[in-house]
Amino acid sequence: MNRVTPKIQTFAQDCESCPIRHRAVCARCEADELQVLEQIKYYRSFEAGQTVAWAGDNMDFVASVVTGIATLSQTMEDGRRQMVGLLLPSDFVGRPGRSRSAYDVTAATNLVMCCFRRKPFEELMLSTPHIGQRLLEMTLDELDAAREWMLLLGRKTAREKIASLLCIIARRDASLQLSQSQGELSFELPLTREAMSEYLGLTLETVSRQMSSLRKEGLILTEGKRRITIPDFDKLLEETGDDSDGGFLV
Amino acid sequence: MNRVTPKIQTFAQDCESCPIRHRAVCARCEADELQVLEQIKYYRSFEAGQTVAWAGDNMDFVASVVTGIATLSQTMEDGRRQMVGLLLPSDFVGRPGRSRSAYDVTAATNLVMCCFRRKPFEELMLSTPHIGQRLLEMTLDELDAAREWMLLLGRKTAREKIASLLCIIARRDASLQLSQSQGELSFELPLTREAMSEYLGLTLETVSRQMSSLRKEGLILTEGKRRITIPDFDKLLEETGDDSDGGFLV
């Protein structure tokens, strides 16, 4: 009973050609739509730390992450920051119509995005119901993730927050590499301590202390600053405070 | 320059007949769709405190709030609770397909919901693109609200949290009653101190203390336990920590 994989959809089952959402199974792509998408799409690369869009920008494109990681953040006037979303490969950003809120979109690692110019994309959406359907599914998943995160932010301890984040990243990472040894997971942390703290509603010092504490207790192993190995995933999962079968998904 | 109203869509502009979303302007209702919706809809009433659906239930309906207020909560194994959504009249609950997460849905006040049986609703959605469109818009708004709330949960002080909540409820309430004296808002708090604490990630004692503190400073006036009057909305808004023009929407 391996609890790591079940909830994970791997790229293996994906529709490679659907640029909207590689992650999910897509059996509805039709040639002419894809052709239109082909015409309005273009790629953009960003270096780690570069800003994709500032809060308040009128983004003239919508995009999906091809490789790398981007973060979605809000900032208060006095500089307090809260990350509100983590964009991993196949995740989508941008919305039809106006958003009331404004987020910074920042590359956490080197990043490649597949962009679609907004206007033609919106037109395509109107004429192609299933693209709207797809976006609805994705948005509902994001909403679920945001609400899980609200529980984390509002009620979890620092230790539980860290454990939760590590489990989520490990899960997502494992879903990309089909090879994984039983129970043991190893991955490169894509976030600095500061970015983690912004995500978890903590300070970077607290993040560092909790990481050290997990390390001392043998729940995680580290090589250098970024390489993390989880010798026993289930054991770390117990530290998250989640129901044992709660399937987090970011 | 009245900052209270601008972001609020009033019922005045609403399409009364569209059961999906009264709040937004709907110019796309077509007779035959409405007829189908008519056939599959039914009303349910709940008393304050009653549970509409438990976490883990397979809800066999989707629904929109007609009158009253419902809350969406998650609970951890050890009983820690976090409210993740507040459903006000015209808000929608339920989703096509399965949700990974499970929420309790509870009536905070007496509640009337307009329900649609799930199966036929989903079928209607497939055959009627604009209903999906509408749901996408609503879901994106909810996602924005959830993300605003993440900022609140992760980074705001207790005082800022209370001020934010009061401003949000006052705004929503004002949008329902067209009559409002300049700057002064008065409303009935639909939540107990405990419910507020669950929403804000605080304890009920802290909520009570902060309310008292705001009262002592004259930022709010109270009659009994529930009636709140905000003599100067802008002043209270300054306590929220938000950008002055940040338009919260729940």
Next chain:
DNA sequence: CATGCTGTTTGATCTACATCAAGGAGTTTG
């Protein structure tokens, strides 16, 4: 090879909020 520079760790101290505890105000109930 010193000189930064960026990201991290660890320690000492402080504080906002939680926790524990008691009592009050407004109801419903017998």
Next chain:
DNA sequence: CAAACTCCTTGATGTAGATCAAACAGCATG
């Protein structure tokens, strides 16, 4: 109209995590 209930307030005390501060590790730079 007492008893019991629910919801709220206020006080005393405890603590998780913030803040302040110093130093270190890995890298790039001149």
